[in-house]
Amino acid sequence: xxxLEVLKDSYVTTPSRIVMLVVDGxxxxxxxxxxxxxxxxxxxxxxxxxAQESACGLTVPVLPGVAPGSGPGHLALFGYxxxxxxxxRGALEALGIEIDLQEGDVSARGNFCTVDSQxxxxxxxxxxxxxxxxxxxxxxxxxxxxxxVELRVYPVEGYRFVLHLRGQGLSEMVSETDPQRTGMSxxxxxxxxxxxxKTSRIVNEFVSQSREILKEExxxxxxxxxxxxxxxxxxxxxxxxxxxxxxxAAYPMYRGLATIVGMRVIPTGKTFSDExxxxxxxxxxxxxxxxxxxxxxxxxxxxxxxxxxxxxxALDSYIPRLRELEPDVLMIAGDHSTPAIMAAHSWxxxxxxxxxxxxxxxxxxxxxxxxxxNGSLGRIPAxxxxxxxLAHAGKLSKFGP
Amino acid sequence: xxxLEVLKDSYVTTPSRIVMLVVDGxxxxxxxxxxxxxxxxxxxxxxxxxAQESACGLTVPVLPGVAPGSGPGHLALFGYxxxxxxxxRGALEALGIEIDLQEGDVSARGNFCTVDSQxxxxxxxxxxxxxxxxxxxxxxxxxxxxxxVELRVYPVEGYRFVLHLRGQGLSEMVSETDPQRTGMSxxxxxxxxxxxxKTSRIVNEFVSQSREILKEExxxxxxxxxxxxxxxxxxxxxxxxxxxxxxxAAYPMYRGLATIVGMRVIPTGKTFSDExxxxxxxxxxxxxxxxxxxxxxxxxxxxxxxxxxxxxxALDSYIPRLRELEPDVLMIAGDHSTPAIMAAHSWxxxxxxxxxxxxxxxxxxxxxxxxxxNGSLGRIPAxxxxxxxLAHAGKLSKFGP
Numbered sequence: 001x002x003x004l005e006v007l008k009d010s011y012v013t014t015p016s017r018i019v020m021l022v023v024d025g026x027x028x029x030x031x032x033x034x035x036x037x038x039x040x041x042x043x044x045x046x047x048x049x050x051a052q053e054s055a056c057g058l059t060v061p062v063l064p065g066v067a068p069g070s071g072p073g074h075l076a077l078f079g080y081x082x083x084x085x086x087x088x089r090g091a092l093e094a095l096g097i098e099i100d101l102q103e104g105d106v107s108a109r110g111n112f113c114t115v116d117s118q119x120x121x122x123x124x125x126x127x128x129x130x131x132x133x134x135x136x137x138x139x140x141x142x143x144x145x146x147x148x149v150e151l152r153v154y155p156v157e158g159y160r161f162v163l164h165l166r167g168q169g170l171s172e173m174v175s176e177t178d179p180q181r182t183g184m185s186x187x188x189x190x191x192x193x194x195x196x197x198k199t200s201r202i203v204n205e206f207v208s209q210s211r212e213i214l215k216e217e218x219x220x221x222x223x224x225x226x227x228x229x230x231x232x233x234x235x236x237x238x239x240x241x242x243x244x245x246x247x248x249a250a251y252p253m254y255r256g257l258a259t260i261v262g263m264r265v266i267p268t269g270k271t272f273s274d275e276x277x278x279x280x281x282x283x284x285x286x287x288x289x290x291x292x293x294x295x296x297x298x299x300x301x302x303x304x305x306x307x308x309x310x311x312x313x314a315l316d317s318y319i320p321r322l323r324e325l326e327p328d329v330l331m332i333a334g335d336h337s338t339p340a341i342m343a344a345h346s347w348x349x350x351x352x353x354x355x356x357x358x359x360x361x362x363x364x365x366x367x368x369x370x371x372x373x374n375g376s377l378g379r380i381p382a383x384x385x386x387x388x389x390l391a392h393a394g395k396l397s398k399f400g401p
Numbered sequence: 402x403x404x405l406e407v408l409k410d411s412y413v414t415t416p417s418r419i420v421m422l423v424v425d426g427x428x429x430x431x432x433x434x435x436x437x438x439x440x441x442x443x444x445x446x447x448x449x450x451x452a453q454e455s456a457c458g459l460t461v462p463v464l465p466g467v468a469p470g471s472g473p474g475h476l477a478l479f480g481y482x483x484x485x486x487x488x489x490r491g492a493l494e495a496l497g498i499e500i501d502l503q504e505g506d507v508s509a510r511g512n513f514c515t516v517d518s519q520x521x522x523x524x525x526x527x528x529x530x531x532x533x534x535x536x537x538x539x540x541x542x543x544x545x546x547x548x549x550v551e552l553r554v555y556p557v558e559g560y561r562f563v564l565h566l567r568g569q570g571l572s573e574m575v576s577e578t579d580p581q582r583t584g585m586s587x588x589x590x591x592x593x594x595x596x597x598x599k600t601s602r603i604v605n606e607f608v609s610q611s612r613e614i615l616k617e618e619x620x621x622x623x624x625x626x627x628x629x630x631x632x633x634x635x636x637x638x639x640x641x642x643x644x645x646x647x648x649x650a651a652y653p654m655y656r657g658l659a660t661i662v663g664m665r666v667i668p669t670g671k672t673f674s675d676e677x678x679x680x681x682x683x684x685x686x687x688x689x690x691x692x693x694x695x696x697x698x699x700x701x702x703x704x705x706x707x708x709x710x711x712x713x714x715a716l717d718s719y720i721p722r723l724r725e726l727e728p729d730v731l732m733i734a735g736d737h738s739t740p741a742i743m744a745a746h747s748w749x750x751x752x753x754x755x756x757x758x759x760x761x762x763x764x765x766x767x768x769x770x771x772x773x774x775n776g777s778l779g780r781i782p783a784x785x786x787x788x789x790x791l792a793h794a795g796k797l798s799k800f801g802p
Contacts, residue, residue, distance in 0.1 A: 065788030
């Protein structure tokens with residue numbers, strides 16, 4: 001509830017520490033044969049024990065029926081109404097690879113793709129080319145010059161890159177060139193409002209020059225652009241809550257999200273184990289840590305039930321390392337559900353757990369969607385999770401006389 | 402959530418079909434002797450089986466404690482905030498009998514009533530005179546002329562009629578003439594705001610001429626008018642959700658409601674069986690169907706517990722005919738509760754069930770208020786039902802990056 005002005009004077013700074021572990025795509029759905037969800041199938045003694053000592057419930061990321069991307073899913077957990085604070089894909093991706101975005105800049109997410117001799121899309125991800133192939137191509141595209149604009153192309157990972165524009169009179173009001181399906185040509189970028197005219201012209205010129213540069217490539221012979229966006233204006237989380245928040249995330253997009261809400265992003269390695277090392281090393285420096293666990297979502301998105309179960313069991317094995325730090329408040333949350341049977345983000349409420357010196361368990365004996373539905377926290381909007389965390393940490397004082 | 406601008410781009414048109422069965426007054430309360438509600442008493446094997454395969458929960462029609470009329474109850478299920486989108490009774494009644502309402506027209510719901518020799522009300526419904534008696538009387542009243550206004554009187558059913566006014570400078574800001582109790586005189590219509598002056602004058606003149614025309618009648622010797630209203634401005638449901646919605650309802654008021662939200666109203670017969678025939682015949686023409694079941698509410702309003710049980714059992718017997726169509730999403734919802742022990746609409750949350758290929762049951766084994774309280778959908782505002790329906794039908798895409 002980052003914009004609830006009336007609570008502003010209730011937040012207080014204290015030495016207590018909060019750790020929010022966001023398990024990407026945490027929630028799932030029952031397997032058609034076993035009728036057990038990924039969490040119910042996984043053997044997770046550490047998570048179960050934690051549940052037995054915690055306050056448990058379910059968070060609704062946005063609204064019933066609304067499956068969020070990671071952006072809205074995370075913003076909600078940080079207390080930002082995801083229907084009000086919108087982040088463009090391009091800006092998120094650019095921040096994720098630590099491009100120093102400035103006011104007025106416009107970024108887009110780029111895909112290398114494959115088109116046939118008539119220019120029709122054959123593969124929207126260019127056969128998922130590896131970074132070794134895409135990095136040199138990004139370097140070639142980075143040489144493109146259009147008018148007076150500063151135009152840069154940055155590799156992200158595999159077939160993905162960021163197009164970054166800086167200059168006068170740019171606007172995010174530009175339509176995407178990705179038709180979202182094969183068998184069609186890439187679309188022309190169009191202005192979605194008069195202020196988007198200049199930017200759409202620059203984008204189309206960039207695409208045209210890219211086509212020429214890439215034409216001899218076997219797989220990555222064209223580009224698609226989406227999510228044109230400028231930096232959103234979000235109130236910094238630290239200011240509102242009177243916190244000194246830090247983020248530890250192995251994946252760029254989540255570092256981008258943390259940047260948007262004003263967290264310090266602490267450099268870390270490529271694995272969750274690296275993240276835990278980073279957390280331990282910097283544990284004295286902050287009073288709020290957001291730490292991100294990716295594998296559950298990746299397995300869910302692949303529709304791999306068994307892999308998601310394994311990812312959750314792997315997570316379970318790391319829980320003792322989190323508990324060793326003895327945070328005053330430990331939360332385990334999810335930005336959204338990613339049921340393996342749907343192979344996609346979904347709208348289903350997500351398990352949420354909070355442990356502090358004020359929680360002692362409440363009859364919930366295992367970590368799952370079904371058992372958490374009967375937890376004492378009930379079903380709350382994800383935007384209210386931070387209020388609970390601050391309260392349990394003694395950082396949210398009595399409201400009203 | 403018809404007015405959530407930020408979701409507008411998330412709705413997508415697909416070939417999947419949604420059927421929303423609204424059981425009027427679905428919810429109930431336990432009988433004082435058996436301590437079982439109407440739904441718990443009724444033998445409903447088909448509804449129970451459906452519950453075992455579905456996602457279940459309870460909808461709150463407006464707010465806890467607020468018992469809605471059918472108008473707000475239905476609007477909420479279609480995604481319209483019933484506290485924001487208000488419909489006057491007169492407009493609803495007029496639309497229900499397919500009067501072609503135009504902007505600026507004012508309609509009122511009329512009752513024939515019985516007054517004694519001093520003009521005091523003896524029966525507010527004129528002994529529930531049948532349509533055979535009221536239709537000729539409406540024809541007589543229809544001849545009344547006041548000033549320059551186009552004034553029409555249309556029979557509805559039994560003692561009920563619609564007064565419809567068309568002309569310059571009309572307004573719905575007119576008070577009702579029905580004192581809502583016997584032993585009193587009918588009230589004068591008063592302007593509720595300066596713009597209602599002209600209309601209240603016309604209305605009082607109409608009432609005075611009606612009294613004269615009806616004075617020899619034994620039962621229907623006077624009229625009462627309420628719910629003066631103009632056409633409300635509602636965003637069409639089809640536009641927002643990118644749906645092609647149709648309504649099938651045997652009763653006029655529900656057809657009126659469907660018209661207000663921009664559904665196509667498909668003509669049908671007098672019974673729910675007729676409605677199911679109509680649904681089958683037109684099933685290929687639309688991707689969303691609202692179909693209405695009335696008898697549960699009628700029995701509840703009469704305070705007849707046993708009749709409501711029977712009405713629910715009759716409903717149960719029709720479920721196989723709905724399931725034969727294999728809709729991608731089948732919902733069973735109620736616009737409000739009508740507990741027989743209260744003999745009135747109530748505020749109690751209403752059972753809500755949704756079946757799709759993503760639902761597999763969740764331990765709820767019977768169709769009732771009590772068992773649905775433990776369903777996975779929890780307790781949601783009725784306005785969120787459409788979001789769930791669209792999500793399960795693949796018609797609500799991921800929100801945000």
